[in-house]
Amino acid sequence: MMSKYRLMSPGPTPIPPEVSATGALPIIHHRTPEFGEVFTRVGENLKRVFMTRNDIFVYAASGTGAFEGALQNLFSPGDKVLVVNNGNFGERWAKMGRAFGLEVTELVYEWGQKADNAEVADALSADPGIKAAVCVLSETSTGTVNDIEGFAKATENVVTIVDAVSGLGACELRTDEWGVDVVVAGSQKALMTPPGLGFVSVSERAWRAHQEAAMPRFYFDWTQAKKASQKNPPQTPWTPPVSLVMQLDVALGQILDEGLENVLERHVLLGRAARAGVKGMGLRLFGPDEDMNTAVTAAWVPDEIDGKRFVNTLFQEHGVQVAGGQGKMSGKIFRIGHCGYFDAYDIIATIAAAELTLESLGYPVELGKGVAAAQRVFSKSGVAA
Amino acid sequence: MMSKYRLMSPGPTPIPPEVSATGALPIIHHRTPEFGEVFTRVGENLKRVFMTRNDIFVYAASGTGAFEGALQNLFSPGDKVLVVNNGNFGERWAKMGRAFGLEVTELVYEWGQKADNAEVADALSADPGIKAAVCVLSETSTGTVNDIEGFAKATENVVTIVDAVSGLGACELRTDEWGVDVVVAGSQKALMTPPGLGFVSVSERAWRAHQEAAMPRFYFDWTQAKKASQKNPPQTPWTPPVSLVMQLDVALGQILDEGLENVLERHVLLGRAARAGVKGMGLRLFGPDEDMNTAVTAAWVPDEIDGKRFVNTLFQEHGVQVAGGQGKMSGKIFRIGHCGYFDAYDIIATIAAAELTLESLGYPVELGKGVAAAQRVFSKSGVAA
Numbered sequence: 001m002m003s004k005y006r007l008m009s010p011g012p013t014p015i016p017p018e019v020s021a022t023g024a025l026p027i028i029h030h031r032t033p034e035f036g037e038v039f040t041r042v043g044e045n046l047k048r049v050f051m052t053r054n055d056i057f058v059y060a061a062s063g064t065g066a067f068e069g070a071l072q073n074l075f076s077p078g079d080k081v082l083v084v085n086n087g088n089f090g091e092r093w094a095k096m097g098r099a100f101g102l103e104v105t106e107l108v109y110e111w112g113q114k115a116d117n118a119e120v121a122d123a124l125s126a127d128p129g130i131k132a133a134v135c136v137l138s139e140t141s142t143g144t145v146n147d148i149e150g151f152a153k154a155t156e157n158v159v160t161i162v163d164a165v166s167g168l169g170a171c172e173l174r175t176d177e178w179g180v181d182v183v184v185a186g187s188q189k190a191l192m193t194p195p196g197l198g199f200v201s202v203s204e205r206a207w208r209a210h211q212e213a214a215m216p217r218f219y220f221d222w223t224q225a226k227k228a229s230q231k232n233p234p235q236t237p238w239t240p241p242v243s244l245v246m247q248l249d250v251a252l253g254q255i256l257d258e259g260l261e262n263v264l265e266r267h268v269l270l271g272r273a274a275r276a277g278v279k280g281m282g283l284r285l286f287g288p289d290e291d292m293n294t295a296v297t298a299a300w301v302p303d304e305i306d307g308k309r310f311v312n313t314l315f316q317e318h319g320v321q322v323a324g325g326q327g328k329m330s331g332k333i334f335r336i337g338h339c340g341y342f343d344a345y346d347i348i349a350t351i352a353a354a355e356l357t358l359e360s361l362g363y364p365v366e367l368g369k370g371v372a373a374a375q376r377v378f379s380k381s382g383v384a385a
Numbered sequence: 386m387m388s389k390y391r392l393m394s395p396g397p398t399p400i401p402p403e404v405s406a407t408g409a410l411p412i413i414h415h416r417t418p419e420f421g422e423v424f425t426r427v428g429e430n431l432k433r434v435f436m437t438r439n440d441i442f443v444y445a446a447s448g449t450g451a452f453e454g455a456l457q458n459l460f461s462p463g464d465k466v467l468v469v470n471n472g473n474f475g476e477r478w479a480k481m482g483r484a485f486g487l488e489v490t491e492l493v494y495e496w497g498q499k500a501d502n503a504e505v506a507d508a509l510s511a512d513p514g515i516k517a518a519v520c521v522l523s524e525t526s527t528g529t530v531n532d533i534e535g536f537a538k539a540t541e542n543v544v545t546i547v548d549a550v551s552g553l554g555a556c557e558l559r560t561d562e563w564g565v566d567v568v569v570a571g572s573q574k575a576l577m578t579p580p581g582l583g584f585v586s587v588s589e590r591a592w593r594a595h596q597e598a599a600m601p602r603f604y605f606d607w608t609q610a611k612k613a614s615q616k617n618p619p620q621t622p623w624t625p626p627v628s629l630v631m632q633l634d635v636a637l638g639q640i641l642d643e644g645l646e647n648v649l650e651r652h653v654l655l656g657r658a659a660r661a662g663v664k665g666m667g668l669r670l671f672g673p674d675e676d677m678n679t680a681v682t683a684a685w686v687p688d689e690i691d692g693k694r695f696v697n698t699l700f701q702e703h704g705v706q707v708a709g710g711q712g713k714m715s716g717k718i719f720r721i722g723h724c725g726y727f728d729a730y731d732i733i734a735t736i737a738a739a740e741l742t743l744e745s746l747g748y749p750v751e752l753g754k755g756v757a758a759a760q761r762v763f764s765k766s767g768v769a770a
Contacts, residue, residue: 005411005413007411007412007413007414009414011624012412012414012415012624012627013412014411014412015411015412020408020409020410020411021409022409023408023409023628024405024406024408024409025405026390026392026399026400026405027392027397027398027399027400027573027579027580028390028392029392029394029397029706029708030397030580031708032700032706060445060446060447060450060580060581060583061445061446061450061604062445062604062623062624062625062626063623063624064603064604064622064623065445065446065450065604065623068603068604077601095603096603099601099602099603099606100601100603101601186624188412188624194412194626194627194628194629195412195415195445195624195625195626195627195628196445196581196626196628196629198445215601216462216484216485216486216600217484218449218453218480218481218484218485219446219447219449219450219453221484237449238447238448238449238450239396239397239447239448239571239573239580240447240580241447241579241580241581241626241629242397242579242580243408243579243580243581243629244579244581244626244628244629315417321414321417323414323416
């Protein structure tokens with residue numbers, strides 16, 4: 001039987017039809033007033049979604065590129081940085097810091113565990129030479145969301161850097177209210193835009209660190225980006241991905257039309273329903289069972305079943321693309337992404353397909369039980385009663 | 386009167402309707418067999434267009450980002466590099482080299498002048514410590530195309546690096562036959578794809594230089610890119626811009642269907658017609674009047690006319706978007722881009738609109754004279770007789 005493709009991975013994510021259609025418009029030049037208007041609006045709307053008045057720069061890059069830019073712009077070789085590592089991405093930033101000659105103090109937690117902000121504060125007290133601290137908002141590899149409000153408090157005397165690539169627009173992140181100096185994000189998660197754009201927001205404190213930062217840089221240089229952004233209309237120093245920026249403009253418009261607080265609440269429900277569905281079909285969640293976990297739901301594949309086979313069957317037989325485990329969790333867990341353009345019935349279809357997959361792989365499952373659990377979440381909330 | 390938008394700039398450039406339409410397809414995951422098939426074919430077809438068997442890596446980045454990656458991957462701080470600077474981009478690479486701590490020997494030529502490869506050879510003989518040499522294929526700021534075959538010969542004992550961002554697919558570049566070690570390119574010029582992808586090709590000699598290169602790097606790291614490319618199907622280390630890659634796949638298919646040699650010949654005619662048209666309407670070309678100049682035609686704006694006003698009128702009154710001068714040539718010259726998805730009538734419409742613009746700005750022009758000169762080029766060639 002024909003089955004539709006349902007992208008339920010934590011990035012790239014599906015995009016709204018209006019965003020897709022915008023991708024088919026003819027290319028316009030980046031120095032036209034027309035593009036200037038789009039880029040100005042994108043800049044203003046990004047600030048609303050980042051909840052900040054800080055500068056925000058847009059790169060042709062993945063989130064990893066924008067993060068590398070942050071390191072180049074904030075540090076000199078030999079500088080000390082604290083990195084929270086409770087998953088694949090925390091691990092990546094520690095590795096990247098070392099590649100750039102930073103002295104990295106790594107706070108390592110088990111995958112699926114949250115960072116302990118008291119330990120973060122202790123580590124900073126123990127070494128006053130540390131200039132900045134890095135934490136991931138939503139650790140895509142595990143679904144675990146760290147308490148960034150607490151992290152920002154624990155790191156208030158240093159530059160606070162947050163990787164919000166899969167979190168921004170799905171998890172609460174009050175950049176200015178909480179005092180987060182640098183936020184790195186990407187287009188392809190909750191911002192409902194194709195991959196290819198990276199973002200960074202830069203506070204006053206981060207600008208001060210930048211003044212002293214001697215790390216060589218050019219492409220990602222904040223000073224050049226700032227100079228270009230001060231033109232009228234604002235520009236980028238190098239050719240921007242005009243089609244992606246125009247798509248982002250439409251996506252940001254939709255997010256703000258829905259209302260950012262409503263978007264965040266929707267993600268709370270999506271996460272809650274996904275967790276209820278997973279537990280309802282008899283599987284064990286990976287990581288904390290918390291309403292904070294709004295972007296990705298991770299769960300153990302039952303021991304009796306090969307994890308890769310589960311993910312492949314779900315995709316090949318049912319068209320539902322979830323992600324397997326990354327790194328050391330490969331083959332052991334699966335991850336349902338629900339950051340961005342997702343509604344109640346995306347979750348319900350995913351749980352229904354997962355139930356059918358478990359059945360076909362010989363795992364004892366009562367069809368509809370996980371689905372009903374997910375339905376109840378929406379029913380209770382009045383969203384899809 | 387309504388006028389259509391005609392993008393005649395040297396990047397971004399217009400893209401074929403089929404490439405546009407592909408931009409409206411739903412996002413697929415980058416680890417699907419479907420994307421794997423596309424990415425495999427893109428890799429093979431890029432090699433055909435680059436005329437190389439060397440490794441080619443695809444980045445989420447503009448050409449400037451891919452170039453920065455080349456510097457990070459080839460050098461250690463303090464290394465010596467020769468940079469030919471005969472325009473805005475040559476100047477940029479010299480500046481970037483210094484930003485990354487390289488000792489840059491700069492061969493500076495007047496804008497619009499070609500590099501003298503005998504001087505390149507002399508400069509290398511004078512300092513055997515120089516490890517690599519950089520030259521721009523098509524200097525977008527002036528339209529001048531450097532003799533890369535000669536440059537590769539002059540630099541045969543060092544790593545030869547060519548910026549082919551606006552040249553690749555428009556100007557002859559026989560990477561392997563000529564012995565070019567590193568070629569940097571971008572999606573948004575003659576490859577008829579939206580901006581947002583950068584490329585680099587890496588020869589055996591470049592790989593040897595890479596082994597000794599101690600410059601810190603991560604996002605653009607060739608070793609990581611190589612490792613990902615050796616998976617089956619080939620991958621990128623970070624999330625690739627899937628929609629842009631799918632558009633590139635369609636564009637490369639069209640280039641190879643037309644036939645690369647035919648594409649290059651078409652560009653010779655486009656350049657010849659643009660130059661004939663410019664001279665026919667009584668303007669002076671900027672840079673050499675040579676068939677090599679296939680990507681961009683630059684010309685002086687007459688002294689009596691304000692250069693920015695000319696470019697703006699052409700755009701606002703006629704919908705034809707050419708580029709003004711960059712840097713020190715700002716307001717003095719204008720540039721017609723014709724690298725990529727352009728045919729005879731794009732050139733003819735541009736010349737016709739330029740004639741009407743000159744007339745409306747009070748400059749003495751005989752309407753149709755430039756157009757006829759352009760027509761004659763196509764007529765002689767039998768292309769649009």
